[in-house]
Amino acid sequence: MVSTWSRTYTDEVGVLGRRKTELQTSGVIVPAELQDELERKWNAPAIKNGRFVFCLESPEDGRLTTVLIINGKFAVGSRFHLVKTCPERSEGAGSGRFEVWKDSEKYTDVVLLPRPEFYDRFTSDGVPMSNIAVIGEPDHLRSVLNQRCGYQQIGLGCKFCAIESWWAGYTDKSPTQVAEVAEAAYREGMARHVTLSTGTRLSRGKGLEDLVDAARLIQKRANVTFTLNFEPLTDVSLLKALLREGRAAGATTALCNIECFDESRREDIMPMKGKNSIDDYKRVWEACVDIFDHNEVYTMAIAGLGESDESILEGVELAASMGVVCSVVPHTPMRNAVYEDMTPPMVERMMYLYEAALPIYEKYGLKLYGGTGGIYTSLKGM
Numbered sequence: 001m002v003s004t005w006s007r008t009y010t011d012e013v014g015v016l017g018r019r020k021t022e023l024q025t026s027g028v029i030v031p032a033e034l035q036d037e038l039e040r041k042w043n044a045p046a047i048k049n050g051r052f053v054f055c056l057e058s059p060e061d062g063r064l065t066t067v068l069i070i071n072g073k074f075a076v077g078s079r080f081h082l083v084k085t086c087p088e089r090s091e092g093a094g095s096g097r098f099e100v101w102k103d104s105e106k107y108t109d110v111v112l113l114p115r116p117e118f119y120d121r122f123t124s125d126g127v128p129m130s131n132i133a134v135i136g137e138p139d140h141l142r143s144v145l146n147q148r149c150g151y152q153q154i155g156l157g158c159k160f161c162a163i164e165s166w167w168a169g170y171t172d173k174s175p176t177q178v179a180e181v182a183e184a185a186y187r188e189g190m191a192r193h194v195t196l197s198t199g200t201r202l203s204r205g206k207g208l209e210d211l212v213d214a215a216r217l218i219q220k221r222a223n224v225t226f227t228l229n230f231e232p233l234t235d236v237s238l239l240k241a242l243l244r245e246g247r248a249a250g251a252t253t254a255l256c257n258i259e260c261f262d263e264s265r266r267e268d269i270m271p272m273k274g275k276n277s278i279d280d281y282k283r284v285w286e287a288c289v290d291i292f293d294h295n296e297v298y299t300m301a302i303a304g305l306g307e308s309d310e311s312i313l314e315g316v317e318l319a320a321s322m323g324v325v326c327s328v329v330p331h332t333p334m335r336n337a338v339y340e341d342m343t344p345p346m347v348e349r350m351m352y353l354y355e356a357a358l359p360i361y362e363k364y365g366l367k368l369y370g371g372t373g374g375i376y377t378s379l380k381g382m
C-alpha cells in the first residue's frame with residue numbers, strides 16, 4: 001500500500017533535508033497571478049491562506065519528498081519565490097514542474113501535484129468537497145474534523161495553533177461528509193491513505209470518537225488505510241476501546257502529538273493541552289503501540305517554542321524507547337496564532353537536531369518514515 005514514488009525514509013539530512021528546512025523556515029513567496037493559477041490548476045487549495053505543498057525530487061532516484069510551506073508573517077521578506085519559467089514543462093502530461101528561486105538565481109526545481117477533480121464536486125448536503133478534505137501529498141487525503149477546537153472556543157488554545165485557518169474552509173465537518181469525499185478521492189485514484197485529525201472536543205473522547213465514526217463510514221466506501229490523530233484521552237479504557245474500533249475499521253497508525261517535551265514550558269505554550277503531563281502521553285503511546293505496533297505510532301516535537309535542544313532529544317529518545325517515532329519540525333509561526341509574530345528556528349539548529357535524532361531512531365529499530373502510515377507523516381518535518 002505504499003506509493004512507489006514518494007519516500008519512505010530519508011537519510012538525506014544533507015542536501016534535500018537542508019533545502020526543505022531552508023524553504024520551510026524562510027517561507028516561499030508566490031506572486032498573486034501565480035496564486036490564481038495554482039488554485040485553478042494545481043493542488044493548492046489553501047494557497048491564498050499562505051499554505052501549499054510541493055515536492056522535492058531526489059537527484060539519485062527521482063523519488064519525491066513532500067514539503068509543506070506555511071507562509072506566516074515571517075515569510076513576508078523571504079528571499080525565496082516560486083517561478084513558472086517553462087510553460088510547456090509545467091502544463092504538459094506528468095507536469096507540475098515549477099522552480100523556486102532565491103533572489104535572482106534558481107534554487108531548486110519543485111513539483112506540484114495536479115488539482116484533483118473531486119475539488120470541484122460537492123457533498124450530498126452541498127458543501128464543496130475541497131472544504132472537507134484535501135490531498136496533502138501523493139496518495140494521501142487529510143481531513144480535520146471539529147476544526148473549531150474546544151480549547152480555542154474558551155480562549156485557551158495552544159499558542160502556536162491556528163486550526164481554524166488550516167486547509168479547509170468548513171469548520172464543522174461530519175463523518176458522513178468526510179466519508180463522501182474519501183470515496184470520491186479514492187475512486188479518482190488520489191487516496192490510498194487517509195489521515196483523520198481533530199481539534200479537541202470537550203468530550204470524554206476528545207474527538208477521537210468522531211474519527212472512528214468517520215473511519216467506519218469510509219471503510220464501507222473505499223479501500224484505504226488510516227492514521228488517527230488525536231489529543232491524549234484521560235480515560236485509558238475508552239481510549240483502548242476507540243483505538244480497537246478504529247483498527248477494525250482500517251486504521252493502521254496513531255499520531256498523538258506532544259509538541260513540547262519541556263515540562264517548564266508546556267502549560268505556558270498550551271494552557272489546556274499542556275495540562276497533559278509527559279506521563280499521560282506515555283500511557284497513551286503505550287496503548288497505541290499495543291494496538292497498532294512498533295513504528296506505527298507517531299508524535300511530533302516543535303522546535304522554536306523556547307525549549308532546549310536537550311528536552312527535544314531526550315524526548316525523541318523517550319518516545320523511541322517505547323516504539324514511538326517522534327518527528328521534529330520547525331515552528332513556522334502561523335497567521336492568526338498567538339505566536340504569529342515569532343520567528344522560525346535557525347536552519348543550523350534544525351540540522352543539528354535532525355543529525356542527532358536519526359541515530360536514536362536507528363538505535364531503537366525505528367524508521368522515521370516507516371510503517372504503513374509513517375510515509376504520510378512527513379509533511380512538516382524531515
Ligand code: SF4
Binds near residue numbers: 149150158198200273
Ligand atoms: S493544537 Fe491545541 S489549540 Fe490546536 S487544535 Fe490541538 S488542542 Fe486545539
